[in-house]
Amino acid sequence: MNRRIVVKIGSSSITSEEGGLNRAHIRFFADELASLQASGHQVLLVSSGAIAAGFRRVGYAARPKLVHEKQASAAVGQALLMEAYQEAFAAHGIAAAQILLTRPDFGNRQRALNAQLTIEELLKLRAVPIINENDTVAVDEIKFGENDSLSALVANLVKASGLYILTDIEGLFTADPRKDASARKIERVDVISEALYRIAGGAGSAVGTGGMRSKIEAARIAMGGGVATFVGRVTEPGDLVAAVAGSGRGTYFASSLHSLPAKKQWIGFLSVxxxxxxxxxxxxxxxxxxxxxxxxxxxxxxxxxxxxxxxxxxxxxxxxxxxxxxxxxxxxxxxxxxxxxxxxxxxxxxxxxxxxxxxxxxxxxxxxxxxxxx
Missing domain, CATH: 2.30.130.10 (PUA domain)
Incomplete structure (x- = not known):
């Protein structure tokens, strides 16, 4: 069955710890997304990485902490990021389209509708919309969970079949598997509770800002729109196809049996x-x-x-x-x-x-x- 799929990739998956883009990884993810599109799926990509891609180029030794430094890094890095994606998708004859959004774009119904219509047209043309937060102007949003919540809002906006949040850990565990050998992977989540948030850690890497907690929050938002979510790892050819088929290396969050109508989605998750x-x-x-x-x-x-x-x-x-x-x-x-x-x-x-x-x-x-x- 052909589906509409939103894939979210974080900074740590496409950049190095020292800053700058890992073009081999970008080509790999483009290959995976192209495979999904070739099989008939409609694919959207939510990609972080602008700040991580740009901070070295503008002269910072490490990922900056001050807002104006982050904005300067993002202004340079977003252009570098899209250049790399354009090149990677062009190898498959696919156009990559840039869409930059902020939280207020979702809070305003007309602006959200405009974004939705643009995305619909791009999908009709078999382009891949590449969505990122507009870090150069979104002061508060630079701290906005490494685009995890953004990906869920996008998934609800376009009425996606599934949201796939890719990370460097194979899903949600009862403890950090990198530190605790007894950590057990949670295969499926039907109800999100405080207990789930308690076992989630903080930010996962030096170049990113999104830890597992923000991914749980994204899954909760997606659930409200009736969108199932996968959080896990994709590192080998075919991994993403397997995740979409239900056999991925990660945790699956069930969609809600009673998704909210559009107006209530706006009230609960999009409004300010x-x-x-x-x-x-x-x-x-x-x-x-x-x-x-x-x-x-x-x-x-x-x-x-x-x-x-x-x-x-x-x-x-x-x-x-x-x-x-x-x-x-x-x-x-x-x-x-x-x-x-x-x-x-x-x-x-x-x-x-x-x-x-x-x-x-x-x-x-x-x-x-x-x-x-x-």
Missing amino acids: PQGRVAVDAGAEAALLNGGRSLLPAGVLSAEGDFHPGDVIEVVSADGRILGRGVSNYNAWQITAVAGLSSEDASRRVDVSRVEVIHRDEWVTTYVPKEAELS
């Missing part, structure tokens, strides 16, 4: 919250387990400067993030009615709906504490 409200235990239970709307009586406090129609984050009394939703109130109105009954709240402020967040515009993002690992 404009504020937050804290809620009591009763409201927490109603939102997480009862499928109920958030009413003024359950609100403890509000932060930020938001307005009706803005997406806000909802946290528990002890600060745990529960989810996101579209507010029907201004921030000051929520402060004025916090803890009041719906009847008293409607007398206190003039709003179109008494619910602070209606259940149809609410998305739970809370991660449960435990889940069985297989």
Whole structure:
């Protein structure tokens, strides 16, 4: 069956520890992607590596830490990265297309649609869209998990069949296999829990920033869009084809049985919250387990400067993030009615709906504490 596939490659897979591109590795990955395309699949590539490719060329001895130094490195490195990909894919008669995105591009529905339509046209032309974060302008996004979350957002945007996040470790283990001989590989994950995050480490290499934790978060985002995810290693010819076929060297994350509709995907994962409200235990239970709307009586406090129609984050009394939703109130109105009954709240402020967040515009993002690992 022909599928739409998003492949994510990190800096450590295509650059050296000292900086600069490993063109042999880039040719290898181009060969693997070309094989998938030749078998009828539509292929998108999310590739990190601009900063790692450029920092030596501009004169830095090691990967820079200051934002403006990273941006300068990325400005040079992105051109070098695309040049290498163009050359590698040209050997297969495939055009490589550059698309640079930032988080706000997904938060704005029109810009996200424009990106989606461009990608659709490129796939129709059998080009390979190569997507990277625009590190030269995205100040906060330079610290954005080595493009792992970006790859999940792209997979959801284009309604991909699968997301394949390639790394230098053969999937998720109960401990770091490079340090602990008793580490056991987790073959499949059906539910992402706090336990899974706890066993994930930090950044994996000197040239990259994305550790296993960010890959778990990417899988969680992809699950929300109904996209299955593979996290693992591809080093030999045929490895990527095997991963797509279900026999890869890594961990498979199942897609959710109930993928979110497009609007809720935007609320839960693409939007940028404009504020937050804290809620009591009763409201927490109603939102997480009862499928109920958030009413003024359950609100403890509000932060930020938001307005009706803005997406806000909802946290528990002890600060745990529960989810996101579209507010029907201004921030000051929520402060004025916090803890009041719906009847008293409607007398206190003039709003179109008494619910602070209606259940149809609410998305739970809370991660449960435990889940069985297989």
